Amino acid sequence: MIELRNQSTLSVRALFALHHGPYSLEINSGSCVVITGESGAGKSVFLRMIADLIPNAGQVFLDGKERNSFAPSEWRKQVTYIAAESGWWAKTVKEHFTDLEMAYYWLPKFNLKEELLDADVVQLSTGEKQRMALIRAFSSKVRFLLLDEITSALDPKSVIVVEQCIQELQKQNIGILLVSHNMEQVKRLATSHYQLITDQLVLCS
Amino acid sequence: MNGYIHLSFIDLSLAVSLLLLITVLSVILSIGIGRTVIIAAVRLVLQLLLVGFLLLKVFAVQSFWCSLLVVFVMMLAASREIVARLKSGVQWRWSLGISGTVTGIVTLIVSFVALNTALRPEPWYDAKYFIPLTGMILGNVMSAASLSLKGLLDMVQREQKVIEARLALGHTRRETFNPLVRQAVVMGIMPLINQMSAAGIVTLPGTMSGQILAGMNPFDAAKYQILLLIIISSAGIMAAIGVSFLAVLRLTDNRDRLRIDRLFK
Numbered sequence A: 001m002i003e004l005r006n007q008s009t010l011s012v013r014a015l016f017a018l019h020h021g022p023y024s025l026e027i028n029s030g031s032c033v034v035i036t037g038e039s040g041a042g043k044s045v046f047l048r049m050i051a052d053l054i055p056n057a058g059q060v061f062l063d064g065k066e067r068n069s070f071a072p073s074e075w076r077k078q079v080t081y082i083a084a085e086s087g088w089w090a091k092t093v094k095e096h097f098t099d100l101e102m103a104y105y106w107l108p109k110f111n112l113k114e115e116l117l118d119a120d121v122v123q124l125s126t127g128e129k130q131r132m133a134l135i136r137a138f139s140s141k142v143r144f145l146l147l148d149e150i151t152s153a154l155d156p157k158s159v160i161v162v163e164q165c166i167q168e169l170q171k172q173n174i175g176i177l178l179v180s181h182n183m184e185q186v187k188r189l190a191t192s193h194y195q196l197i198t199d200q201l202v203l204c205s
Numbered sequence B: 001m002n003g004y005i006h007l008s009f010i011d012l013s014l015a016v017s018l019l020l021l022i023t024v025l026s027v028i029l030s031i032g033i034g035r036t037v038i039i040a041a042v043r044l045v046l047q048l049l050l051v052g053f054l055l056l057k058v059f060a061v062q063s064f065w066c067s068l069l070v071v072f073v074m075m076l077a078a079s080r081e082i083v084a085r086l087k088s089g090v091q092w093r094w095s096l097g098i099s100g101t102v103t104g105i106v107t108l109i110v111s112f113v114a115l116n117t118a119l120r121p122e123p124w125y126d127a128k129y130f131i132p133l134t135g136m137i138l139g140n141v142m143s144a145a146s147l148s149l150k151g152l153l154d155m156v157q158r159e160q161k162v163i164e165a166r167l168a169l170g171h172t173r174r175e176t177f178n179p180l181v182r183q184a185v186v187m188g189i190m191p192l193i194n195q196m197s198a199a200g201i202v203t204l205p206g207t208m209s210g211q212i213l214a215g216m217n218p219f220d221a222a223k224y225q226i227l228l229l230i231i232i233s234s235a236g237i238m239a240a241i242g243v244s245f246l247a248v249l250r251l252t253d254n255r256d257r258l259r260i261d262r263l264f265k
Helices: A043-050 A072-078 A100-106 A114-118 A126-137 A156-171 A183-189 B009-028 B034-061 B064-084 B092-119 B127-158 B160-168 B173-198 B206-213 B218-251
Strands: A009-017 A020-028 A032-036 A057-062 A079-082 A144-148 A175-179 A192-197 A200-204
Touching: A009 A043, A020 A043, A020 A057, A020 A175, A020 A200, A032 A043, A032 A156, A032 A183, A043 A079, A043 A144, A043 A175, A072 A079, A072 B160, A079 A126, A079 B160, A100 A114, A100 A126, A126 A156, A156 A175, A156 A183, B009 B034, B034 B064, B034 B127, B064 B092, B064 B127, B092 B127, B092 B218, B127 B160, B127 B173, B127 B218, B160 B173, B173 B218, B206 B218
Parallel strands: A032 A175, A032 A192, A079 A144, A144 A175
Antiparallel strands: A009 A020, A009 A057, A192 A200
16 A cells, blocks of 8 residues: 655755745655754745745756646645644544545554544644644655644654654655754754755755 | 605604604613714715705716716725725725625626616616616625625635645645635625525515505515515625635635735735
8 A cells, every 4th residue: 555656856946935045955755854943044934935835936846847837736745745733624533634544554653543533623632633634644646745843742752653654754755854943853863954044054964 | 656655854853753762762771872873863864865866866867877977986885895894904905806896797787687687677777777776786795795705804814724734735726715715605695595585474675665665566566576686686696706706816826825915914
């Protein structure tokens, strides 16, 4: 069911929006690029620009194909942004999933019970919602995940669980771009680490 | 309609004295609504007498352009009213543009259809029919459009995070906004649906009551009322759908982004 995906590359070239950028960056599938920086430095803005959720200029390529040649929804299915705070539109958790088979595969790995799928969204804790929001985004189309401080609302044990899942996603050849505040997390996950300082991405060794 | 009852100014002042009595009562019981009631009543009297006088002139002139000008002014007032009922954070230019476009198109289409099929006055733009009919349509278009637009904008503002989450997951603009549009349209047309379902059982609608009071046979008055209710409800539903779609169009762009900045300050 979970197959290894093809090698692919996401390249961001001189991407900018009002007051932010230009940023350039290259991510390969299977790697985990972590971005740190002070609050308000524009880390979220950067991720949202890549997912084309806010107006921006510059170019992003997925395996050499320019972003504008994809329909917006197609692009976001392959390069998916997950916000720090999850949004829910239907009553039950289940209704938010398109691929339930995928959900059943990941639930135990995220330390979540299958029964939670039938629960109402309001019954879930913040941490459970955040983990569910991750699983919801894992479709067979996803090539790159843009994760925006997704572990900030989680307890230390859940943080480790999520990190292990991120590593498994990498093994399946999904590329990760992660914004984090936690330096320990950077050490545990980053295959490369950038710092966002005054509108520049600086590579840290 | 043969021989409707002529009201003299003495008849009117009798009705006014009833209101005055209530106001005095309000002062005695210190309910404190006297001022509000008097202001509203004075506005009612002045505005309606003025309109009655104006319409008298317009009916006498019997010119298409003159009637159209009156209708145009009414439409502007209705669109302004829709915008005035929105929250202060909304850009008035664009909301006026949306409500004005919908109000204008819907009202003109529906009154043109009604005048040329169901009512058929001679000529079709006869001010005696054109202006009151348009006024009635406008009133309903205004309330439906206003409720829908306000409902939609409130929802979008409140559920920004949800909308962005759906778009980020690769849902199309249509999938994402369809539930919101549906809810907004329902909010807008609810009063019309209620009015249609309750007509005759709970209330005798205004036109029918008016015409019976003026001496029309109740069955003919009922037919007349059915026609009018269907016309104004269609107009209201069209308006609710129109403003909701235009607002979503303005709130998104060609890359399916949520653009709160394009309608809110």
